Amino acid sequence: MVNWTTKDIPDQSGRLALVTGATGGLGLETALDLAGAGAEVVLVGRNAAKGADALDLIRGRHRDAVVSFEQADLADLSSVAALAERLRASGRPIDILINNAGVMALPKRQTTVDGFEMQFGVNYLSHFALTARLLPLLTAGEARVVQLSSMAHRGGRIRLDDLNYETGYRPWPVYQQSKLAMLMFAIELDRRSRAKGWGLTSVAAHPGFARTDLIANGPSSAGGLLTGLAHSPLGRLFSHSAADGALPTLMAATLREVRPGGYYGPQGRGEMKGPPGVAKIEPQALDPDVAARLWTESERLTGVAFA
Numbered sequence: 001m002v003n004w005t006t007k008d009i010p011d012q013s014g015r016l017a018l019v020t021g022a023t024g025g026l027g028l029e030t031a032l033d034l035a036g037a038g039a040e041v042v043l044v045g046r047n048a049a050k051g052a053d054a055l056d057l058i059r060g061r062h063r064d065a066v067v068s069f070e071q072a073d074l075a076d077l078s079s080v081a082a083l084a085e086r087l088r089a090s091g092r093p094i095d096i097l098i099n100n101a102g103v104m105a106l107p108k109r110q111t112t113v114d115g116f117e118m119q120f121g122v123n124y125l126s127h128f129a130l131t132a133r134l135l136p137l138l139t140a141g142e143a144r145v146v147q148l149s150s151m152a153h154r155g156g157r158i159r160l161d162d163l164n165y166e167t168g169y170r171p172w173p174v175y176q177q178s179k180l181a182m183l184m185f186a187i188e189l190d191r192r193s194r195a196k197g198w199g200l201t202s203v204a205a206h207p208g209f210a211r212t213d214l215i216a217n218g219p220s221s222a223g224g225l226l227t228g229l230a231h232s233p234l235g236r237l238f239s240h241s242a243a244d245g246a247l248p249t250l251m252a253a254t255l256r257e258v259r260p261g262g263y264y265g266p267q268g269r270g271e272m273k274g275p276p277g278v279a280k281i282e283p284q285a286l287d288p289d290v291a292a293r294l295w296t297e298s299e300r301l302t303g304v305a306f307a
C-alpha cells in the first residue's frame with residue numbers, strides 16, 4: 001500500500017487496545033492514533049504523572065477518546081503479573097496488544113527486580129510474560145499482537161548459553177539481542193497460534209530511526225557522542241518524527257490484510273524513515289530451532305507458560 005497514513009486506519013470503534021510504554025515517544029503516538037480511530041486504549045507505563053499527562057494530551061486531541069492509564073513497571077515481573085491480573089479480572093477481551101516499551105544500549109549493565117539484564121528483561125522477557133498471562137483475553141476474539149523490534153535485530157544473536165549477559169556485557173549487542181528476540185517471539189507466536197488454534201494474529205514492527213527519548217534514556221544517559229544526534233541537522237536527515245515512526249506499528253496493528261507472522265517498517269533507504277510497509281527479516285530471525293529454544297528458556301526464566 002503506497003503512502004499509508006493514519007487516515008488509512010480502519011474504524012476501531014468497539015475495540016480494546018493495550019499499549020505498553022505509552023507515556024512517551026512511539027507508544028504515545030500509537031495510543032493517540034488508535035484512540036483517534038475510535039479504539040478504547042489502555043496506556044501502560046511506570047510513571048503515573050507521565051500517564052496523566054499522556055491522557056490529557058490524547059483527550060485534548062480527541063475529545064471523545066476513551067483512554068485510561070494502568071501503572072506497571074516492566075522491570076518487575078510481579079508488577080507485570082499484577083497488571084495482567086487486573087485486566088483478567090475485568091474479563092474484557094483485548095483486540096490489540098502492542099508490546100512497545102523499551103530501553104536501549106544502557107551504558108552499564110543493570111538488572112531488573114528479578115535479576116535479569118535490564119534490556120533483555122524490559123524489552124523482551126516482560127512482554128513475553130505479559131502476553132502469556134493475557135492469553136485468555138487474546139484468544140477470546142481475533143486479537144492482533146504486535147512486538148516492537150528494530151533495525152538493530154540485523155546484527156543480533158541469541159546467546160542461548162548466557163541470555164542475561166552475565167559475562168561480557170556490551171550495550172549494543174545486548175540491545176540487538178533483545179530486539180531480535182522480539183522479532184523471533186512474534187514469528188514463533190504466529191507459528192504456535194496457528195498450530196494450537198489460538199486465533200490471534202502475531203506480527204512485528206519497527207519504526208526505523210525516530211526522534212524520541214530513547215537515546216537520551218539509553219546510550220546518552222551517561223552523556224557522550226550520541227547526545228542530541230537525532231535532533232542535529234545530520235540526524236534529522238536520517239530520522240523521522242515519532243508520529244511517522246509509529247506508522248509501521250499502527251499498520252501492523254490495524255491493516256485488515258496483514259501478513260500473519262509479518263514484519264512492518266519504513267520503506268525508505270535502509271528502512272530508516274519513510275512510509276510504512278513490509279520490512280526485511282534477517283535470516284537468523286527465521287530459525288525455528290533457536291526460536292523454540294528461546295521460548296522454552298523464556299518460560300523457564302519468567303515462570304509463565306502459554307497455556
Ligand SMILES: NC(=O)c1ccc[n+]([C@@H]2O[C@H](COP(=O)([O-])OP(=O)(O)OC[C@H]3O[C@@H](n4cnc5c(N)ncnc54)[C@H](OP(=O)(O)O)[C@@H]3O)[C@@H](O)[C@H]2O)c1
Binds near residue numbers: 206
Ligand atoms: N526511536 C527509535 O528510533 C526506535 C528504533 C527502533 C526500535 N525502537 C523501539 O521502539 C520502542 C519505543 O521506544 P521509543 O523510541 O518511543 O523510546 P522512548 O521515547 O524512550 O519511550 C520508551 C517508553 O518505554 C517506557 N519504559 C521504559 N522502561 C520501562 C519500564 N521498566 N516499565 C514500563 N515502561 C517502561 C518509557 O517509560 P518512561 O516514560 O517512564 O521512561 C516510555 O514510555 C522501544 O521498544 C524501542 O526499542 C525505537
